[in-house]
Amino acid sequence: MGMSLKELQRSFYNSVFRKNKKNDVELNESVEPAMDLESDQLVNIYRESILGGLTEALVQIYPVCAKLVGEVFFSNMVVGYMREYPSGSPDLADYGYDFSNYVATFEPAMELVYLADVATLEWGWHRAFNAEDVSSSEVSALASLTEVPENKQGDICFVLTPSGYLLRSAYPVHKIWNINQTDFAVEKEGDDCVNLNEGPVNLIVWRNSEFGMRIDVLSDDEYVFLEAISEGKSFAEIATLSCAPKLSELLGRCMQTGLLVGFNLTQRNV
């Protein structure tokens, strides 16, 4: 009688993600030494394959972070992440969403104060790139906005494009991101310099209707407006926020750029 399948799989998983690279005794006794290798070394083939595969996936999602800290540093950083944050989805594209949280607490990277926010931006890019298409969301077309009766207009909930990913940073992470792109070219002097003290920035990462990827800088009003929309707030609710004086201008602009893709009418509870 060997291990039950449940014991074996749990033991295998734990052995792979353990720091000391040692297998549980029972697992070791169940694995036949072969190919001139001991049981520990055989499981290690899988350990390296798994950790290597996950690292590769994270490098693809976070190429700028990897470039900023260097390949070896990045690999060491992600080993800790992979051990502490298991992947909970069969879709590998879902893995890494909480990487910026890990980076923010990763002691050796503390000096790079902007690194966690760069990670957030890269995650936003990854999500926007893979997001659902606009056509698959079930919303009323903006063209039919004029048909909404006046007494219902406060109930309108605008819908942000499914790819829209909002973020704020104390650092100009969009500029850091930009100068670290492989196709970045200096057009005028100073292009490749970033002033970390230039103040906080609001950003939206999104994909337009031609699959074009964009990172746009937002004013405070635009950010408040789009954040409220992404949270599902109605037009009446948005009219009470700090962006209220600019509302019609904001609405016009966001409809025109394609950031807003439609609307729903909420049932107001009186």
Place this chain on the structure above:
Amino acid sequence: MNKTQWTPTGEVSGAGLGLRSNHYQHILDSKPDVPWFELLSDNYMSGGGLPIARAEAIRDLYPVTLHGVGMSLGSIDPLNLEYMKRLKLLVDRLEPVYVSDHIAWVSVDGKYTHDLLPLPYTLESKQVVVDRISQAQELLGRQILVENPSSYLAFNFSDMDEQVFLTEVVAESGCGILLDVNNVYVSSMNHGFSAEAYLMGLPKERVKEIHLAGYEQKGSYLFDTHGHRVHQPVWELYQKTLELFGAVPTLVEWDTDVPEFEVLQGEAQKAQFYLDKAR
């Protein structure tokens, strides 16, 4: 009671190629003469964006098959229904001729390794795999194919050989076999079994597709990297496979350090040469 009779959804023939993102544009622009493409389902799970749009455009020009690693058919975990739902949407959208996954486990307790991990070949494992395959086929409403993995360790309490395990799984679940000839070779070298005896143990009528790929010699063992041309001993084993099973549609896989499209096409043409001889 499992449903064990599933009729194949369609047919592909000849030597196809694995579709890789750096070739999308080339394929759409030059429409190369390739009989079919295999798409990695796990690359299109989100259902939106450029990758699926390109895949759909290619699907309009060529028959396609879908191949994945996410079902985790050998896990003690129940089948992930959210994943199966997304896969079903993808299947409905791309209408693949075959849908395939592996004889392996990928996850345990909801934690995913995204790698194909080895099973002990026991009655317990067999029941788990048969149950998962049967449920997957019910959910997708079609037969699936399962692929033999490359393996680097064996459990000493296995009570049957891999080909026996695979044959019984196929008989009890009604699925088909995606026979990876490179994996048979790699495992046979690593574990010291006869690749030919392995092939002869499989049910001929259930082998619906063949995979070919390149391995890598790592010290004392062979590792399946999908990053090389198909090696000579695998071509030889492939010819024996065709003698046994006939001109089964064959796919050349290349996943790491993917070269120019022409290199892949050259590998497929070589496979096609052997397929033509086997007809």
